[in-house]
Amino acid sequence: MMALYNGDEKDIREFFRVYCNFFKEQGYDVVTFEACIGMIMPGAGALGDSRVIPVIQEEDDFRNYPWDDIPELYFKEYSKYFRALREEMPEGMKAIGGVGNGIFECVQDLTSFQGLCYIAADDEELYHNLFKK
Numbered sequence: 001m002m003a004l005y006n007g008d009e010k011d012i013r014e015f016f017r018v019y020c021n022f023f024k025e026q027g028y029d030v031v032t033f034e035a036c037i038g039m040i041m042p043g044a045g046a047l048g049d050s051r052v053i054p055v056i057q058e059e060d061d062f063r064n065y066p067w068d069d070i071p072e073l074y075f076k077e078y079s080k081y082f083r084a085l086r087e088e089m090p091e092g093m094k095a096i097g098g099v100g101n102g103i104f105e106c107v108q109d110l111t112s113f114q115g116l117c118y119i120a121a122d123d124e125e126l127y128h129n130l131f132k133k
Contacts, residue, residue: 030096034097040078043055044109054110057111
């Protein structure tokens with residue numbers, strides 16, 4: 001769905017018109033759509049690229065991370081897609097999905113898998129706080 005992110009408002013609306021109608025024509029009563037939160041998390045990327053230096057490696061990194069900014073960043077980036085989805089939704093259908101990426105993927109995207117393993121062994125409190133946050 002990466003092409004979705006390159007269009008203007010008209011392109012986005014057309015995408016969702018075609019996308020939603022596909023589900024309707026196939027007999028579904030729901031349309032699935034999610035926008036991945038990992039793409040907007042500051043400093044993320046350690047999950048998909050081992051060359052990325054994890055943004056969270058210790059407690060200070062965790063405390064200084066802009067956690068409170070994430071909802072605003074998410075809505076700023078993705079509201080236009082959810083609006084277009086709503087506007088193009090065929091009558092009687094609903095949408096399911098929403099925020100893509102699970103908690104485990106998001107944590108790994110900030111710490112890397114290897115880094116998360118070290119945190120789990122060396123700093124149990126930080127490990128638990130990452131998943132709570």
